[in-house]
Amino acid sequence: MANLPREPEAFGEQVLVLLKRTWPEHEAFLTGPFDLVVNGRHLGLENVYRMVLGDPDRGTEIVEDYLEKILEGDELGSAVLPFDLACQRIMPRIQPESIFKQLDRDQVAYVPWVNQTVIVFVLDLPQVTISLTVEQAVHWGVSMDELDEIARKNLDRYSPDLQIQLIESKDGGRAALVNEYDGYDAARLLLGRLHERLAPELDGDFLVATPARDMFVAMTAEPNHFVDRLRKRVEQDYRRLPYPITRDLFLVTRDGVAGTAA
DSSP states (O other), X not given: OTTOOSSHHHHHHHHHHHHHHHOTTSOEEEEETTEEEETTEEEEOHHHHHHHHHSGGGHHHHHHHHHHHHHHHHHHHTSOOOHHHHXXXXXXXXXXXXGGGTSOGGGBOEEEXXXXXXXXXXXXXXXOEEEOBHHHHHHHTOOHHHHHXXXXXXXXXXXSSOOOEEEEOTTSOEEEEEXXXXXXXXXXXXXXXXXXXXXXXXTSSEEEEOSBTTOXXXXXXXXXXXXXXXXXXXXXXXXXSSSBOOSSEEEEETTEEEEOOO
């Protein structure tokens, strides 16, 4: 990495140095290799660490851009927008339940979902996305279920013409990839007409892998060796990519999405 160490402890220390050098007005300290506390808020560094591993020559630039967006989002998030302005920009994201190891569950706007995941809500602004809080939802007078409905409708409007890359395997399986890299690839699992769109291409009910935020791979449920081969790739991506979600697959049927986790 460009001037950034690979060892997690040293990496965290260097991120702290960069933050204090560029934003000295913020109070910040480390409580662990990947746990940076900024103005009392815990900021996980594992995602930015994985981003830098993927593009080490731009290490410092990636970290500074990451910190800038986080701090800018905090400043914007401190001011609650009127609901009539915010409602068209509320979007869903799928996150692992493990986010609550660092975040206060009682403060995060979310609904529980399948495969040990939750659906959280963000405000999608031109240069930054802001995570919504329970406090903001209370201020607007909307429930978590109402946020979920609004976010899914916005996602449907955001992706009216889903661009799919179809891949056919020699052993009979087929896969469909979505690669928009807009922060909502995995979230497209929540699209209302997903089964209608992909079932004809994937022989009816199908499986979907979302190992990370920017990964969506739908696949036929058979043959088994084809699914097993893709599972191994999903496992690798889950361990490697930033913003990991789950190594488990989702089953998409006409009636909705089910988890496959034991």
